[in-house]
Amino acid sequence: MSIAVSKYAQSQEYGTVYAYDITMGDFSAKILSFGATWQSMTVPGKDGRRRDVLLGFDTLEGLLGGDYEGMIVGRYANRLSGSVTINGENFDLEKNENGVTCLHSAKEFSFANWASRTVGEDTVELIHYSPDGASGFPGRVEATVRYTLTADGAMKIEYRAVSDKDTVLNFTNHAYFNLSGQGDILTHTMKINAAAYVPVDKLDIPWGEIRPVENTAFDFRTAKPLGQDMNAPDEQIQNARGYDHNFCLDGEAGTLREAAVLRSEEDGITMTVLTDNPGIQMYTGNFLDMPGKGGVHMGAYAGVALETQYYPDTPNRPEFPQCTFKAGEEYHSVTEYRFSVDK
Numbered sequence: 476m477s478i479a480v481s482k483y484a485q486s487q488e489y490g491t492v493y494a495y496d497i498t499m500g501d502f503s504a505k506i507l508s509f510g511a512t513w514q515s516m517t518v519p520g521k522d523g524r525r526r527d528v529l530l531g532f533d534t535l536e537g538l539l540g541g542d543y544e545g546m547i548v549g550r551y552a553n554r555l556s557g558s559v560t561i562n563g564e565n566f567d568l569e570k571n572e573n574g575v576t577c578l579h580s581a582k583e584f585s586f587a588n589w590a591s592r593t594v595g596e597d598t599v600e601l602i603h604y605s606p607d608g609a610s611g612f613p614g615r616v617e618a619t620v621r622y623t624l625t626a627d628g629a630m631k632i633e634y635r636a637v638s639d640k641d642t643v644l645n646f647t648n649h650a651y652f653n654l655s656g657q658g659d660i661l662t663h664t665m666k667i668n669a670a671a672y673v674p675v676d677k678l679d680i681p682w683g684e685i686r687p688v689e690n691t692a693f694d695f696r697t698a699k700p701l702g703q704d705m706n707a708p709d710e711q712i713q714n715a716r717g718y719d720h721n722f723c724l725d726g727e728a729g730t731l732r733e734a735a736v737l738r739s740e741e742d743g744i745t746m747t748v749l750t751d752n753p754g755i756q757m758y759t760g761n762f763l764d765m766p767g768k769g770g771v772h773m774g775a776y777a778g779v780a781l782e783t784q785y786y787p788d789t790p791n792r793p794e795f796p797q798c799t800f801k802a803g804e805e806y807h808s809v810t811e812y813r814f815s816v817d818k
């Protein structure tokens with residue numbers, strides 16, 4: 476068990492970017508100060524060969540031109556329909572998508588170089604302050620993220636944030652997983668413990684419906700290959716060219732519970748996601764198209780993101796579980812990605 480820190484990049488705009496390599500037996504992970512990014516996760520397969528199960532980049536430039544690969548997203552992960560109303564006051568947000576919607580709070584927390592330090596031999600702590608008014612949101616927010624690689628092969632991510640004004644807080648990690656470390660995820664199986672999901676309009680904004688997954692392509696209550704219904708004649712699937720939807724997790728939000736299980740039979744690797752969040756966005760990388768690590772092209776379905784979160788556009792949807800926090804009130808959330816290898 477060890478952590479090594481090194482200089483990853485020097486940027487005129489962002490300063491020195493640090494990399495933290497955490498090693499724990501057969502598992503290792505790299506965390507970057509820029510974007511508080513989970514840059515790599517190395518896991519042995521049943522053949523004993525180690526593979527990096529995260530999509531991403533070798534350089535800071537890659538990350539800057541990327542699709543939030545491994546980054547922390549906040550203060551509001553996912554989409555908001557252009558504005559939020561807090562205590563009756565309307566706040567216009569940065570509309571970084573189609574000039575209409577706000578995706579991942581634009582660059583607020585992802586495109587920032589966080590202050591970072593090690594805690595013990597297994598944890599990296601990152602802190603970033605975002606000013607009042609950033610991307611249009613009220614309140615100066617201090618966010619702290621802790622990544623811990625546990626002895627049994629889990630990456631535990633703990634999020635804390637506090638604002639000096641009432642605001643919305645909803646953080647996630649945007650890692651894309653591919654348990655083979657290459658190719659696509661269409662033959663990986665997925666299980667999601669959700670009896671319902673949130674359908675969205677053409678701009679990926681919900682209208683408030685929570686739709687049962689039963690008899691739809693969205694039923695992952697029993698594990699099935701991700702590719703199985705990827706082309707289903709379902710308007711939601713057709714519009715997104717695959718999955719890009721929030722699943723409403725079973726069980727009680729606020730309690731750490733199993734959310735999803737991703738598995739590659741071929742590699743003998745299973746990843747179990749646990750979270751205390753009410754939802755999880757599954758995005759199958761439907762529009763990925765860029766060079767990644769080692770210059771290898773990342774195309775559609777090269778990886779799957781499992782973003783634990785509150786539902787999209789929650790502040791404008793009173794029927795969803797709410798995430799408006801009072802000034803000084805702490806936002807706290809935990810998500811774990813547990814890796815296990817067939818013996």
Ligand code: BGC
Nearest residue numbers: 542543553719720756758782
């Ligand atoms: C969204 C996708 C989006 C991607 C960008 C995901 O969280 O659901 O629609 O293209 O993030 O990184």
